Amino acid sequence: MATAGSELSNQSQPLWLLAELTYRCPLQCPYCSNPVEMAKYKNELSTEDWIRVMQQSRKMGATQLGFSGGEPLVRKDLEILIKEARSLGYYTNLITSGVGMDESRIVAFKEAGLDHIQISFQASNEELNNYIGGTKSFQHKYEMARLVKKYEYPMVLNIVLHRKNVSQIKDILDMTVDLNADYVELASTQYYGWSRVNIDQLLPTKEQLMHAESIAREYQEKMKDKMKIIYVIPDYFENRPKKCMNGWGNIFLTIAPDGSALPCHAAGQLPGLQFPNVRDHNVDWIWNDSPDFNKFRGTSWMKEPCSSCDEKHKDLGGCRCQAYMLTGDATNADPVCDKSPFHEKLHGDVERIAKLSGNKEFESKPLIFRNMKNSKEISNKKTPESV
Amino acid sequence: MELKNETILEIVPTFRVQWEEVQNCYVVLYPEGMVKLSQSAGEIMKRVDGKKSISDIIMDVSATFDGADVNEDVMKFLEVVYGNGWIRVK
Ligand code: SF4
């Protein structure tokens, strides 16, 4: 599209604003992508702060707005924020576990102009769902999903897949059919945040994934005109990385509960970032001028093997967080890439877990649930990171 | 389903079409996604309002493009987005 005369014409725009309203959550999913150190994030932004962020981002071209968390329903001002967002012209997405919702709130959201609701399920049966979520929530989620459709929202159901539930993929898909979902996201766990802590318990085997993929394909075909099924396999099993977040500082802008702005919701763990805060800076400066958002933009920051690679524009070197976690240096190639010298090590790890999975003792190792108590414990154990 | 000249179309309620100032174009919005429309596509989609028939739309669009013959292009475009599930018969 030509944007003649616009000073933004050659630059990326924050099309997607992810508002992580809070890290408080009644659930405790052991794969949660929130930072393990979430207990440190106090001091949530006020209603006025959020409204200012939404206004500034909208001016810069943001169109999609996701209210997420934690559990966004915990925020009492959610209705006000939705109303404001909608009047600014955003397409408003509520990304929720469904816990904290009831019929009157669903109606209030509709009146405020909410466009879409995404509900996550942990599994397709009560026992596993409640175990993984660490809360008795299955029946309630089911009822809420029914109500979301009753009030004519488009509904996305999101199920994070891992070794404990991936074999039940058929039941999971039957559940989404029964609930009349418009879209289904079968998202394989990404191994950062809490899922990295629990990787031994969560990483599926190759056989499980192949089985899951064939069933997902079958349902995609069968439900073609009624329901869109998105199935993503974990990139640990691939030889080329994903173009993470569609590129650093390219279309995604995440604001953490305390107001820190991030190019990706997992980037909080990267060393050397300054985390510009929306309390101190406007979104324009953060997006266009802040050191953080320029740090891994484009390709000039790359080292070998990426810098001379002819595929560098395709994947932009993959995920910075994964590179940091698995190699200790965020400017390295994502080790998912088989040109990375760390690729073998990653596959070794995948194989080690594959060999052990099914083993009774290994499988009975407890999951570390995502809650403030565990967050504090893990944060205290960690040696302070050198910046 | 075949689209005819007298067919009246509307946007499926789970999609939204709106003008975006910063992008300088019309866009289609849906859960967690957006498609930017070309100028001609925008001119067609903004007229799908649950009132106009396809021939009204064609006449209208033709007028904005100095009376050009847009008959076939509009029909083709509407068939594609009908297939996408963005529009439906009123
Ligand atoms: S993944 Fe689970 S624990 Fe984390 S925010 Fe979502 S519902 Fe809460």
Ligand code: SF4
């Ligand atoms: S070497 Fe770097 S740029 Fe090339 S394919 Fe691998 S990750 Fe992508």
